[in-house]
Amino acid sequence: MNGRYVQRYTPQERRTHWIVAICFILAALSGLAFFHPAFYFLSSLFGGGPWARILHPFIGVVMFAFFLVTMVRFWKLNRITDADRQWMKRIRDVIANRDEGLPEAGKYNAGQKYLFWVIVVSLWLLILSGIVVWRPYFADGFPIWLNRAAVLVHSIAAWVLVAGIIVHVYAAIWVKGTMRAMTRGTVTRAWAKHHHPAWYREVAGK
Protein backbone atom coordinates (compact mmCIF):
# COMPACT_ATOMS: atom_id res chain seq x y z
CA MET A 1 0.00 0.00 0.00
CA ASN A 2 1.41 3.35 -1.06
CA GLY A 3 0.80 6.96 -0.14
CA ARG A 4 0.29 8.74 3.10
CA TYR A 5 -2.46 6.49 4.46
CA VAL A 6 -2.96 2.86 5.34
CA GLN A 7 -6.33 1.07 5.54
CA ARG A 8 -7.48 0.23 9.09
CA TYR A 9 -11.16 -0.60 8.71
CA THR A 10 -13.15 -1.85 5.72
CA PRO A 11 -16.45 -0.18 4.77
CA GLN A 12 -18.34 -3.16 6.24
CA GLU A 13 -16.49 -2.87 9.54
CA ARG A 14 -17.25 0.84 9.69
CA ARG A 15 -20.90 0.34 8.88
CA THR A 16 -21.27 -2.29 11.62
CA HIS A 17 -19.42 -0.13 14.13
CA TRP A 18 -21.67 2.87 13.52
CA ILE A 19 -24.90 0.88 13.66
CA VAL A 20 -23.77 -0.45 17.05
CA ALA A 21 -22.77 3.06 18.09
CA ILE A 22 -26.12 4.62 17.14
CA CYS A 23 -28.01 1.81 18.89
CA PHE A 24 -25.81 2.29 21.95
CA ILE A 25 -26.64 5.98 22.17
CA LEU A 26 -30.38 5.32 21.77
CA ALA A 27 -30.37 2.43 24.26
CA ALA A 28 -28.31 4.41 26.76
CA LEU A 29 -30.55 7.48 26.57
CA SER A 30 -33.77 5.49 26.92
CA GLY A 31 -32.25 3.24 29.60
CA LEU A 32 -31.00 6.17 31.69
CA ALA A 33 -34.58 7.48 31.66
CA PHE A 34 -35.70 4.42 33.63
CA PHE A 35 -32.68 4.44 35.91
CA HIS A 36 -32.72 7.83 37.59
CA PRO A 37 -35.50 10.41 37.91
CA ALA A 38 -33.05 13.11 36.78
CA PHE A 39 -32.88 11.45 33.36
CA TYR A 40 -36.57 10.68 32.93
CA PHE A 41 -36.96 13.64 30.55
CA LEU A 42 -34.88 11.66 28.03
CA SER A 43 -37.88 9.39 27.50
CA SER A 44 -39.50 12.36 25.68
CA LEU A 45 -36.94 11.88 22.89
CA PHE A 46 -38.60 8.55 22.19
CA GLY A 47 -42.19 9.77 22.37
CA GLY A 48 -42.77 9.44 26.12
CA GLY A 49 -42.41 6.80 28.82
CA PRO A 50 -44.38 3.95 27.26
CA TRP A 51 -42.67 4.39 23.89
CA ALA A 52 -39.24 4.48 25.48
CA ARG A 53 -40.16 1.27 27.34
CA ILE A 54 -41.35 -0.35 24.09
CA LEU A 55 -38.37 0.73 21.95
CA HIS A 56 -35.48 0.22 24.40
CA PRO A 57 -35.31 -3.60 24.20
CA PHE A 58 -35.64 -3.71 20.41
CA ILE A 59 -32.81 -1.19 20.08
CA GLY A 60 -30.79 -3.35 22.45
CA VAL A 61 -31.35 -6.48 20.37
CA VAL A 62 -30.24 -4.72 17.18
CA MET A 63 -27.14 -3.44 18.97
CA PHE A 64 -26.33 -6.91 20.27
CA ALA A 65 -26.85 -8.56 16.88
CA PHE A 66 -24.50 -6.17 15.09
CA PHE A 67 -21.99 -6.31 17.91
CA LEU A 68 -21.89 -10.09 17.54
CA VAL A 69 -20.57 -9.54 14.01
CA THR A 70 -17.86 -7.27 15.42
CA MET A 71 -17.08 -9.72 18.17
CA VAL A 72 -16.61 -12.66 15.82
CA ARG A 73 -14.50 -10.54 13.50
CA PHE A 74 -12.16 -9.10 16.12
CA TRP A 75 -11.93 -11.45 19.05
CA LYS A 76 -8.72 -13.11 17.82
CA LEU A 77 -7.02 -9.73 17.51
CA ASN A 78 -7.95 -8.99 21.11
CA ARG A 79 -6.31 -11.93 22.82
CA ILE A 80 -4.28 -10.69 25.78
CA THR A 81 -0.54 -11.45 25.50
CA ASP A 82 2.45 -11.04 27.82
CA ALA A 83 3.41 -7.86 25.97
CA ASP A 84 -0.04 -6.52 26.83
CA ARG A 85 0.50 -7.20 30.50
CA GLN A 86 3.79 -5.29 30.31
CA TRP A 87 1.99 -2.48 28.50
CA MET A 88 -0.66 -2.28 31.22
CA LYS A 89 2.07 -1.90 33.86
CA ARG A 90 3.04 1.32 32.16
CA ILE A 91 -0.53 2.65 31.95
CA ARG A 92 0.48 5.74 33.96
CA ASP A 93 3.04 6.65 31.29
CA VAL A 94 0.45 6.09 28.57
CA ILE A 95 -1.98 8.44 30.29
CA ALA A 96 0.76 11.04 30.75
CA ASN A 97 1.62 10.83 27.03
CA ARG A 98 5.09 9.33 27.72
CA ASP A 99 4.93 6.73 24.96
CA GLU A 100 8.69 6.11 24.52
CA GLY A 101 9.72 2.50 24.96
CA LEU A 102 6.24 1.05 25.38
CA PRO A 103 5.94 -2.63 24.42
CA GLU A 104 4.98 -2.70 20.74
CA ALA A 105 1.27 -2.90 20.09
CA GLY A 106 -0.30 -4.88 17.27
CA LYS A 107 -3.58 -3.80 15.73
CA TYR A 108 -4.80 -3.14 19.25
CA ASN A 109 -2.97 -2.07 22.38
CA ALA A 110 -3.70 -3.61 25.77
CA GLY A 111 -6.09 -0.83 26.78
CA GLN A 112 -8.16 -1.38 23.66
CA LYS A 113 -8.16 -5.13 24.21
CA TYR A 114 -9.37 -4.92 27.79
CA LEU A 115 -12.04 -2.48 26.72
CA PHE A 116 -13.12 -4.91 24.00
CA TRP A 117 -13.62 -7.65 26.59
CA VAL A 118 -15.40 -5.29 28.97
CA ILE A 119 -17.84 -4.50 26.16
CA VAL A 120 -18.25 -8.17 25.25
CA VAL A 121 -19.02 -9.21 28.82
CA SER A 122 -21.35 -6.30 29.57
CA LEU A 123 -23.29 -6.73 26.32
CA TRP A 124 -23.83 -10.43 27.02
CA LEU A 125 -25.03 -9.59 30.53
CA LEU A 126 -27.28 -6.86 29.14
CA ILE A 127 -28.93 -9.05 26.51
CA LEU A 128 -29.48 -11.97 28.90
CA SER A 129 -30.81 -9.90 31.81
CA GLY A 130 -32.74 -7.70 29.39
CA ILE A 131 -34.65 -10.66 27.98
CA VAL A 132 -35.59 -11.75 31.51
CA VAL A 133 -37.26 -8.41 32.30
CA TRP A 134 -38.65 -7.73 28.80
CA ARG A 135 -42.32 -6.84 29.06
CA PRO A 136 -44.83 -7.77 27.92
CA TYR A 137 -43.18 -10.75 26.23
CA PHE A 138 -40.85 -12.65 28.54
CA ALA A 139 -40.78 -11.25 32.08
CA ASP A 140 -43.80 -13.24 33.30
CA GLY A 141 -42.15 -16.46 32.14
CA PHE A 142 -39.25 -16.08 34.58
CA PRO A 143 -39.43 -16.45 38.37
CA ILE A 144 -39.63 -13.25 40.39
CA TRP A 145 -36.23 -13.73 42.06
CA LEU A 146 -34.64 -13.90 38.62
CA ASN A 147 -36.46 -10.73 37.56
CA ARG A 148 -35.10 -8.99 40.65
CA ALA A 149 -31.56 -10.20 40.03
CA ALA A 150 -31.83 -9.28 36.36
CA VAL A 151 -32.80 -5.64 36.93
CA LEU A 152 -29.75 -5.24 39.16
CA VAL A 153 -27.40 -7.05 36.76
CA HIS A 154 -28.82 -5.03 33.86
CA SER A 155 -28.13 -1.71 35.51
CA ILE A 156 -24.66 -2.68 36.74
CA ALA A 157 -23.71 -3.97 33.27
CA ALA A 158 -25.16 -0.81 31.73
CA TRP A 159 -23.07 1.34 34.05
CA VAL A 160 -19.93 -0.60 33.10
CA LEU A 161 -20.74 -0.29 29.40
CA VAL A 162 -21.49 3.44 29.54
CA ALA A 163 -18.32 4.06 31.56
CA GLY A 164 -16.36 1.94 29.04
CA ILE A 165 -17.81 3.82 26.08
CA ILE A 166 -16.97 7.19 27.66
CA VAL A 167 -13.37 5.96 27.86
CA HIS A 168 -13.58 4.63 24.28
CA VAL A 169 -14.89 7.94 22.89
CA TYR A 170 -12.42 9.99 24.89
CA ALA A 171 -9.52 7.84 23.70
CA ALA A 172 -10.54 8.57 20.11
CA ILE A 173 -10.55 12.31 20.85
CA TRP A 174 -7.35 12.16 22.88
CA VAL A 175 -5.23 10.22 20.38
CA LYS A 176 -5.20 12.52 17.38
CA GLY A 177 -5.64 10.93 13.98
CA THR A 178 -7.69 8.03 15.39
CA MET A 179 -11.15 9.18 14.45
CA ARG A 180 -10.56 8.93 10.71
CA ALA A 181 -9.97 5.19 11.11
CA MET A 182 -13.69 4.81 11.75
CA THR A 183 -14.95 7.68 9.57
CA ARG A 184 -12.72 7.24 6.49
CA GLY A 185 -11.28 3.81 7.16
CA THR A 186 -7.66 4.96 6.96
CA VAL A 187 -4.95 6.29 9.26
CA THR A 188 -1.67 7.98 8.46
CA ARG A 189 1.43 5.83 8.23
CA ALA A 190 2.98 7.96 10.98
CA TRP A 191 -0.01 7.24 13.26
CA ALA A 192 0.21 3.53 12.58
CA LYS A 193 3.96 3.44 13.06
CA HIS A 194 3.77 5.36 16.33
CA HIS A 195 0.76 3.75 18.00
CA HIS A 196 0.64 0.25 16.48
CA PRO A 197 4.15 -0.52 15.19
CA ALA A 198 3.70 -4.29 15.04
CA TRP A 199 0.49 -3.91 13.06
CA TYR A 200 2.13 -1.33 10.77
CA ARG A 201 4.92 -3.71 9.87
CA GLU A 202 2.34 -6.30 8.99
CA VAL A 203 0.25 -4.08 6.69
CA ALA A 204 3.30 -2.38 5.16
CA GLY A 205 4.79 -5.79 4.52
CA LYS A 206 8.11 -4.92 6.13
Next chain:
Amino acid sequence: MASLQSLDITARSSTTSPTPSVRQTTEVAKLIDESKCIGCKACQVACMNWNDLRDAVGENVGVYDNPHDLSPSSWTLMRFFEVEPEQNRLEWLIRKDGCMHCSDPGCLKACPSPGAIVQYSNGIVDFISENCIGCGYCVTGCPFNIPRISKKDNKAYKCTLCSDRVGVGLEPACVKTCPTGAISFGSKVDMKQYAEKRAGELRERGYKGAGVYDPAGVGGTHVMYVMKHADRPALVGLPEDPQVSPAVSLWKGLAKPLAALSLGLIALGGFLHYVTVGPKEVEDDEEKEDVK
Protein backbone atom coordinates in the same frame (compact mmCIF):
# COMPACT_ATOMS: atom_id res chain seq x y z
CA MET B 1 -56.85 5.39 39.28
CA ALA B 2 -56.45 9.10 38.97
CA SER B 3 -55.17 11.00 41.93
CA LEU B 4 -58.09 12.56 43.79
CA GLN B 5 -56.08 13.61 46.81
CA SER B 6 -53.43 15.93 45.45
CA LEU B 7 -52.74 17.90 48.63
CA ASP B 8 -51.60 15.07 50.85
CA ILE B 9 -49.06 13.07 48.90
CA THR B 10 -46.21 11.88 51.11
CA ALA B 11 -44.30 9.96 48.45
CA ARG B 12 -44.33 9.97 44.65
CA SER B 13 -42.48 7.50 42.45
CA SER B 14 -39.32 8.67 40.67
CA THR B 15 -39.49 12.11 42.26
CA THR B 16 -36.59 13.63 44.16
CA SER B 17 -38.18 16.94 45.20
CA PRO B 18 -40.84 17.34 47.92
CA THR B 19 -44.37 16.29 47.01
CA PRO B 20 -47.51 18.37 47.74
CA SER B 21 -48.13 17.43 51.34
CA VAL B 22 -49.61 20.56 52.91
CA ARG B 23 -52.62 18.60 54.16
CA GLN B 24 -52.18 15.94 56.82
CA THR B 25 -54.76 13.22 57.07
CA THR B 26 -55.23 10.50 59.63
CA GLU B 27 -53.37 7.29 58.92
CA VAL B 28 -55.96 4.64 58.12
CA ALA B 29 -55.93 0.86 58.06
CA LYS B 30 -58.09 -2.02 56.97
CA LEU B 31 -58.17 -4.91 59.37
CA ILE B 32 -59.02 -8.38 58.11
CA ASP B 33 -60.02 -10.78 60.84
CA GLU B 34 -59.31 -14.19 59.39
CA SER B 35 -61.20 -15.92 62.17
CA LYS B 36 -64.46 -14.21 61.26
CA CYS B 37 -64.23 -14.79 57.52
CA ILE B 38 -66.65 -17.31 56.04
CA GLY B 39 -65.26 -17.14 52.51
CA CYS B 40 -68.45 -15.80 50.91
CA LYS B 41 -66.51 -13.61 48.43
CA ALA B 42 -68.87 -10.68 48.91
CA CYS B 43 -65.76 -8.51 49.19
CA GLN B 44 -64.68 -9.64 45.72
CA VAL B 45 -68.07 -8.77 44.32
CA ALA B 46 -68.11 -5.39 46.07
CA CYS B 47 -64.63 -4.65 44.72
CA MET B 48 -65.53 -5.39 41.11
CA ASN B 49 -68.84 -3.58 41.60
CA TRP B 50 -67.42 -0.36 42.98
CA ASN B 51 -64.51 -0.28 40.53
CA ASP B 52 -66.77 -1.43 37.70
CA LEU B 53 -64.46 -4.23 36.61
CA ARG B 54 -65.40 -7.64 35.24
CA ASP B 55 -62.81 -10.36 35.04
CA ALA B 56 -63.15 -13.05 32.38
CA VAL B 57 -65.21 -16.03 33.55
CA GLY B 58 -62.72 -18.73 34.56
CA GLU B 59 -62.83 -22.48 34.98
CA ASN B 60 -63.28 -24.59 38.06
CA VAL B 61 -60.08 -26.49 38.74
CA GLY B 62 -61.28 -28.12 41.93
CA VAL B 63 -60.49 -25.42 44.48
CA TYR B 64 -62.59 -22.66 45.93
CA ASP B 65 -60.26 -19.88 44.77
CA ASN B 66 -62.15 -18.02 42.08
CA PRO B 67 -60.62 -16.48 40.05
CA HIS B 68 -57.40 -18.48 40.44
CA ASP B 69 -55.26 -15.44 40.99
CA LEU B 70 -55.28 -11.68 41.27
CA SER B 71 -55.52 -10.01 37.89
CA PRO B 72 -55.74 -6.53 36.38
CA SER B 73 -59.51 -6.71 36.96
CA SER B 74 -59.55 -8.71 40.19
CA TRP B 75 -57.89 -6.64 42.88
CA THR B 76 -58.86 -8.80 45.81
CA LEU B 77 -59.20 -12.53 46.13
CA MET B 78 -60.20 -15.04 48.80
CA ARG B 79 -57.49 -17.64 49.04
CA PHE B 80 -58.41 -20.96 50.65
CA PHE B 81 -55.95 -23.13 52.54
CA GLU B 82 -56.51 -26.62 53.90
CA VAL B 83 -53.80 -27.04 56.52
CA GLU B 84 -52.91 -29.15 59.52
CA PRO B 85 -51.25 -26.77 61.99
CA GLU B 86 -51.18 -29.71 64.42
CA GLN B 87 -51.30 -33.32 63.39
CA ASN B 88 -54.78 -34.67 62.68
CA ARG B 89 -56.31 -31.29 63.18
CA LEU B 90 -57.53 -30.01 59.83
CA GLU B 91 -58.20 -26.32 59.53
CA TRP B 92 -59.70 -24.47 56.63
CA LEU B 93 -58.11 -21.05 56.55
CA ILE B 94 -59.28 -18.27 54.30
CA ARG B 95 -57.31 -15.16 53.53
CA LYS B 96 -58.49 -12.14 51.62
CA ASP B 97 -55.48 -11.31 49.44
CA GLY B 98 -54.74 -7.92 47.93
CA CYS B 99 -52.43 -4.93 48.26
CA MET B 100 -51.08 -4.47 51.79
CA HIS B 101 -50.44 -0.72 51.35
CA CYS B 102 -46.98 -0.85 52.92
CA SER B 103 -45.54 2.15 54.74
CA ASP B 104 -42.34 1.49 52.81
CA PRO B 105 -43.75 0.39 49.45
CA GLY B 106 -41.36 -1.56 47.24
CA CYS B 107 -43.48 -0.85 44.15
CA LEU B 108 -43.12 2.88 44.62
CA LYS B 109 -39.41 2.56 45.26
CA ALA B 110 -38.87 0.60 42.05
CA CYS B 111 -41.17 2.62 39.76
CA PRO B 112 -39.21 4.72 37.20
CA SER B 113 -42.14 6.84 36.02
CA PRO B 114 -42.69 10.09 37.94
CA GLY B 115 -46.04 10.04 39.68
CA ALA B 116 -47.19 6.62 38.47
CA ILE B 117 -47.31 5.45 42.09
CA VAL B 118 -48.14 7.74 45.00
CA GLN B 119 -48.56 7.31 48.71
CA TYR B 120 -51.04 9.54 50.51
CA SER B 121 -50.57 10.75 54.07
CA ASN B 122 -53.42 8.43 55.09
CA GLY B 123 -51.12 5.55 54.10
CA ILE B 124 -52.85 4.43 50.91
CA VAL B 125 -50.50 3.46 48.06
CA ASP B 126 -52.18 4.23 44.76
CA PHE B 127 -51.27 3.49 41.14
CA ILE B 128 -51.96 6.51 38.94
CA SER B 129 -52.44 4.38 35.87
CA GLU B 130 -52.29 7.16 33.29
CA ASN B 131 -48.61 7.67 34.24
CA CYS B 132 -47.78 3.96 34.12
CA ILE B 133 -45.35 2.96 31.36
CA GLY B 134 -45.78 -0.80 31.73
CA CYS B 135 -42.18 -1.70 32.64
CA GLY B 136 -43.16 -4.07 35.46
CA TYR B 137 -40.59 -2.71 37.93
CA CYS B 138 -43.35 -2.52 40.58
CA VAL B 139 -43.72 -6.29 40.25
CA THR B 140 -40.05 -6.75 41.15
CA GLY B 141 -40.40 -4.32 44.05
CA CYS B 142 -43.48 -5.84 45.70
CA PRO B 143 -42.74 -8.37 48.48
CA PHE B 144 -46.36 -9.62 48.39
CA ASN B 145 -46.69 -10.40 44.65
CA ILE B 146 -49.62 -8.04 44.13
CA PRO B 147 -49.35 -5.81 41.04
CA ARG B 148 -50.63 -7.30 37.78
CA ILE B 149 -49.84 -5.88 34.35
CA SER B 150 -52.76 -5.87 31.94
CA LYS B 151 -52.25 -7.64 28.62
CA LYS B 152 -54.72 -5.20 27.12
CA ASP B 153 -53.08 -1.87 27.93
CA ASN B 154 -49.74 -2.78 29.57
CA LYS B 155 -50.61 -0.84 32.73
CA ALA B 156 -50.20 -2.12 36.28
CA TYR B 157 -53.26 -2.50 38.49
CA LYS B 158 -53.99 -3.37 42.09
CA CYS B 159 -56.25 -2.58 45.06
CA THR B 160 -56.55 1.17 45.68
CA LEU B 161 -57.95 0.66 49.20
CA CYS B 162 -60.83 2.55 47.57
CA SER B 163 -58.82 5.77 47.75
CA ASP B 164 -61.71 7.47 45.96
CA ARG B 165 -64.16 6.41 48.68
CA VAL B 166 -61.78 7.01 51.60
CA GLY B 167 -60.98 10.47 50.21
CA VAL B 168 -64.63 11.49 50.70
CA GLY B 169 -65.05 9.86 54.09
CA LEU B 170 -66.42 6.45 53.11
CA GLU B 171 -64.99 3.07 54.02
CA PRO B 172 -63.65 0.75 51.27
CA ALA B 173 -66.29 -1.20 49.34
CA CYS B 174 -65.14 -4.59 50.68
CA VAL B 175 -65.47 -3.33 54.27
CA LYS B 176 -68.94 -1.94 53.57
CA THR B 177 -70.18 -5.23 52.20
CA CYS B 178 -68.63 -7.83 54.52
CA PRO B 179 -71.59 -9.61 56.17
CA THR B 180 -69.71 -10.99 59.17
CA GLY B 181 -67.70 -7.94 60.14
CA ALA B 182 -64.49 -9.71 59.30
CA ILE B 183 -63.19 -6.58 57.59
CA SER B 184 -63.07 -3.35 59.54
CA PHE B 185 -61.71 0.04 58.66
CA GLY B 186 -60.60 3.02 60.71
CA SER B 187 -57.55 4.86 61.92
CA LYS B 188 -54.41 2.74 62.04
CA VAL B 189 -54.13 3.33 65.79
CA ASP B 190 -57.71 2.17 66.44
CA MET B 191 -57.39 -0.83 64.14
CA LYS B 192 -54.16 -1.88 65.78
CA GLN B 193 -55.80 -1.70 69.19
CA TYR B 194 -58.86 -3.63 68.05
CA ALA B 195 -56.65 -6.21 66.35
CA GLU B 196 -54.70 -6.84 69.54
CA LYS B 197 -57.95 -7.27 71.45
CA ARG B 198 -59.22 -9.80 68.90
CA ALA B 199 -55.91 -11.67 68.93
CA GLY B 200 -56.16 -11.86 72.73
CA GLU B 201 -59.64 -13.33 72.47
CA LEU B 202 -58.40 -15.94 70.02
CA ARG B 203 -55.54 -16.87 72.33
CA GLU B 204 -58.06 -17.31 75.16
CA ARG B 205 -60.00 -19.66 72.92
CA GLY B 206 -56.90 -21.82 72.52
CA TYR B 207 -55.19 -20.42 69.43
CA LYS B 208 -51.81 -19.96 71.11
CA GLY B 209 -50.18 -18.52 68.01
CA ALA B 210 -52.89 -15.94 67.36
CA GLY B 211 -51.67 -12.44 66.61
CA VAL B 212 -51.60 -9.43 64.32
CA TYR B 213 -49.85 -9.29 60.96
CA ASP B 214 -48.42 -5.80 60.51
CA PRO B 215 -44.89 -6.64 59.31
CA ALA B 216 -42.16 -4.25 60.40
CA GLY B 217 -39.89 -5.16 57.47
CA VAL B 218 -41.97 -2.92 55.19
CA GLY B 219 -42.55 -0.30 57.88
CA GLY B 220 -45.91 -1.78 58.82
CA THR B 221 -48.88 -2.05 56.49
CA HIS B 222 -52.23 -0.33 56.07
CA VAL B 223 -53.95 -3.64 55.53
CA MET B 224 -53.49 -5.86 58.57
CA TYR B 225 -54.61 -9.34 59.48
CA VAL B 226 -55.74 -10.91 62.72
CA MET B 227 -54.55 -14.47 62.28
CA LYS B 228 -55.13 -17.64 64.21
CA HIS B 229 -51.57 -18.70 63.44
CA ALA B 230 -49.67 -15.42 63.27
CA ASP B 231 -46.54 -17.34 64.28
CA ARG B 232 -46.77 -19.22 60.97
CA PRO B 233 -47.97 -16.77 58.28
CA ALA B 234 -46.75 -19.20 55.61
CA LEU B 235 -49.84 -21.34 56.37
CA VAL B 236 -51.88 -18.74 54.49
CA GLY B 237 -49.22 -17.91 51.91
CA LEU B 238 -47.82 -14.82 53.58
CA PRO B 239 -44.07 -14.14 53.97
CA GLU B 240 -42.71 -14.42 57.50
CA ASP B 241 -40.66 -11.25 57.31
CA PRO B 242 -41.54 -9.42 54.07
CA GLN B 243 -38.98 -6.95 52.85
CA VAL B 244 -38.23 -5.14 49.64
CA SER B 245 -35.70 -7.43 47.92
CA PRO B 246 -32.09 -6.36 48.63
CA ALA B 247 -31.45 -6.41 44.87
CA VAL B 248 -34.24 -3.87 44.33
CA SER B 249 -33.14 -1.78 47.32
CA LEU B 250 -29.59 -1.58 45.99
CA TRP B 251 -30.72 -0.92 42.43
CA LYS B 252 -33.16 1.85 43.28
CA GLY B 253 -31.29 3.00 46.38
CA LEU B 254 -27.57 3.56 46.61
CA ALA B 255 -26.77 2.55 43.01
CA LYS B 256 -28.91 5.30 41.52
CA PRO B 257 -27.08 8.44 42.71
CA LEU B 258 -23.68 6.70 42.75
CA ALA B 259 -23.93 5.57 39.14
CA ALA B 260 -25.16 8.93 37.88
CA LEU B 261 -22.45 10.80 39.77
CA SER B 262 -19.62 8.46 38.80
CA LEU B 263 -20.49 8.56 35.07
CA GLY B 264 -20.44 12.36 35.25
CA LEU B 265 -17.07 12.26 37.01
CA ILE B 266 -15.57 9.91 34.41
CA ALA B 267 -16.63 12.28 31.63
CA LEU B 268 -15.30 15.28 33.60
CA GLY B 269 -12.06 13.39 34.20
CA GLY B 270 -11.64 12.93 30.46
CA PHE B 271 -12.19 16.62 29.80
CA LEU B 272 -9.72 17.66 32.53
CA HIS B 273 -7.16 15.19 31.20
CA TYR B 274 -7.45 16.78 27.76
CA VAL B 275 -6.94 20.33 29.01
CA THR B 276 -4.08 19.40 31.36
CA VAL B 277 -2.11 16.52 29.83
CA GLY B 278 -3.32 17.20 26.31
CA PRO B 279 -3.83 15.03 23.24
CA LYS B 280 -1.44 12.43 21.87
CA GLU B 281 -0.18 13.80 18.61
CA VAL B 282 2.19 12.07 16.24
CA GLU B 283 5.36 14.17 15.88
CA ASP B 284 5.64 16.23 12.72
CA ASP B 285 8.99 14.80 11.64
CA GLU B 286 7.53 11.35 11.88
CA GLU B 287 4.84 12.44 9.44
CA LYS B 288 7.34 14.07 7.07
CA GLU B 289 9.68 11.14 7.00
CA ASP B 290 6.70 9.19 5.98
CA VAL B 291 5.41 11.17 3.03
CA LYS B 292 8.67 11.11 1.08
